Amino acid sequence: MSRGELNISRWLEAHSDRSAGLNTFARNAILADVCGDGDFRLVLTDVRLEADKRSRLKVYKGTLLTSDQVLPDIPSSLISFYSDELEPRVPSIAVACGSDLLIYKNNKPFYKFCVPPSPITPLEEETWKRFGEPNCDFAQVMTDLKSVRFNQLSARSQELLTLPPEQVPEYITRFTGLTPLKTSPIVSMTTLNRFSEDKSAIACPVLGTESGIIYILDSQTFTILHQADVCNVRTTPAIIKTAGMFDVEYRIVIACRENSICVLRRGWLEGKSLIQMTEDIVDMVLVPGDNFIVVATASKFLHCYTKRGQRVWSAPVFSPVTCLCLVPLKHLSTHLIAVGLKGGSVHLYHGRQPVDYTNSPDSPSALVFGQLGQEEHVMVVITMAGTINFKILKRTADFNLSNQDKLAAPTLQTKPLPLPKRSKLFIEQSMRERQNPIEMHQSFQEDLVRLRLTAARALVHSLTDQSGAGNAQEEIKLSAQVLGLGPKFTLILTLENMNAEKPIYNFLVVFHAKPSVYKLSTYVVFVPLIPPSLSYKMETKVTEVLTNEGVPQPPQAIRVFVMRKEQANPVLAASINMPPTDMTGLLL
Amino acid sequence: MGLFSKFAFFLGVRKKEVNVLVVGLNNSGKSTVVNHFKNEEERVTEIVPTVGFSVEKFQNQNLAFTAFDMSGHGRYRDLWEHYYKDCHGIIFVVDSSDRLRLVVVKEELDLLLQHPDICNRKIPVLFFANKMDCKDALSSVKIAAGLGLDKIMDKPWHIAASNALTGEGLQEGVEWLTQQIRDVVLNKS
Structure with a gap:
């Protein structure tokens, strides 16, 4: 048992502010080293949809609000990325407001990028x-x-x-006199690393617009590096996730508002539809490493797909999902998925297995996990009611993942079977099969029919022939015992009634022996009633007929028939092999 | 302890050696605190995050301290418990400006106090509410309340607000620790 298991929760409740009054949606809260001092801050947008109120960009240092700036429009998405390698490393914060991308550095406005207008008809x-x-x-x-x-x-x-x-x-x-411009608002954003997988490597902002165009920008000059359509049909990218690096090979996975998931790879000018869902997509995360796509749907399900769009698993959740968040745990070298559920709980999934849960004051609207301040494993939960809640993962929490691995047997199915190497014999046989398949098949079928015939014959034979030491239908059993060295023997027969309910009666036992070899004391024994599950013993004296010279004859068998009175067919037949007469005993 | 050595000890000829463990979360100022106790000429000007642990020696009132300056980083905190057995005192450094992680400090302190090598011994624990100069720092009283220090009944403890950069408050704390260790060690011998 691990130490973490002794305590009830794996999460420490660091701080909770019910009066924060935040209105933050998923993908609108990030943890970033805003000032470049190694003290990570929480950056979020506080959305105000009312006409007379302005949305705000807020920065929290630890649990305290340190910066609060007014945004010109309603923000749709928030990202942070490193645009250069100058020391100290200060990341840029980018907010998508309408069709503008506002870039902040050191909490100050730095640059504004506008999505190019599309041509009008x-x-x-x-x-x-x-x-x-x-x-x-x-x-x-x-x-x-x-x-x-x-x-x-x-x-x-x-x-x-x-x-x-x-x-x-x-x-x-x-x-009058002004040609109208058709601009498309940015609806979703993410970042794509430029040439390194490192956490603080230079990354490119990736924007998705309402009209279904994906732009990849240069982080220093803010020029468009690549532009592509989401799909061949008009779709709106709602959630964008990336894997890989821009300069090497990348994969952009796009969840669309039309419930399809599209993929865009390096050099493509148009994305390819990967999965078409029947239910509404609530949120999506990309699990690094095996590149699984985990999708939460409005029908209370989590689905996991491979990067090629094959479904790996589906797991039902008991309450509607509000948001997802990837929980990378480097020290356990694994990734969990935090699932925010309506009603105020956060469940953590390792693959399809729920491994932990923690509570939040009410339904979470945004979840973010990462480094905050000096602490590496902080989860910030922002709820629909505006509460901000900080949770810290305990150092001792290991989620019993070593035990979980054993339970997750279905993952083994993806592994190939441990087949032995193809032997020479196998190859030769397969060659022959390829050369004359018809003959081989026919001969196989012939043998199979023969086997069946033999089996059927044996069955019929055993049904009609009632010989044998036991009769299953009548439920009687006969056993014999030969005592003596010869020439006088005693033959003890035991007839057992195996039926637990019915007695047997009207039976007789007939001995059949060659009179020239054996003389018996009785040849017919009438069996009295044998009550259920009891046995009856009968004794017969057998005398071997010696030849005139006193030399014993070669031993022969005595046949025993158990008969029902007034019936010709024996119920049971057996032959008893008599031992040869021991001459040494005779001489003495 | 023989009569001569006891005599020598009081004269300050032979110093008693004691081990203290310096623990606390990362970035709380443990190495800076230890650095301040060292002689002027041995001090380092730049403090970098400790990896694993480092051993430092200093003296206070004829007591030779061997300080095990443990790394406070999450992945090195497992090392702490290996030094619990041989230590005579614990210095627990708390960053009083880090409100967010006060729960983590409490969690680590509870783990320390519940450890079998600690829980049955009367080890003095000195808390430094460090970084008292920060403007959003919590007072030592608030930290004592936040960590639930009043519930520690079986061990002598003391909390001192400190500023390890200037050395403010450190001397007071270490004098208390020296006195406690001296009592314990002398009572034993």
């Missing part, structure tokens, strides 16, 4: 040109605009079409 461009012409009939031109699909229009045209008619002229005159 020619008809829309034409429409806006015509709006600028004098004496334009707005209503007439707007019907042209309506012929374009709504989602292909720019935000300006979309708003125009939803305005009440009396506001239309004023709205149009405000923008």
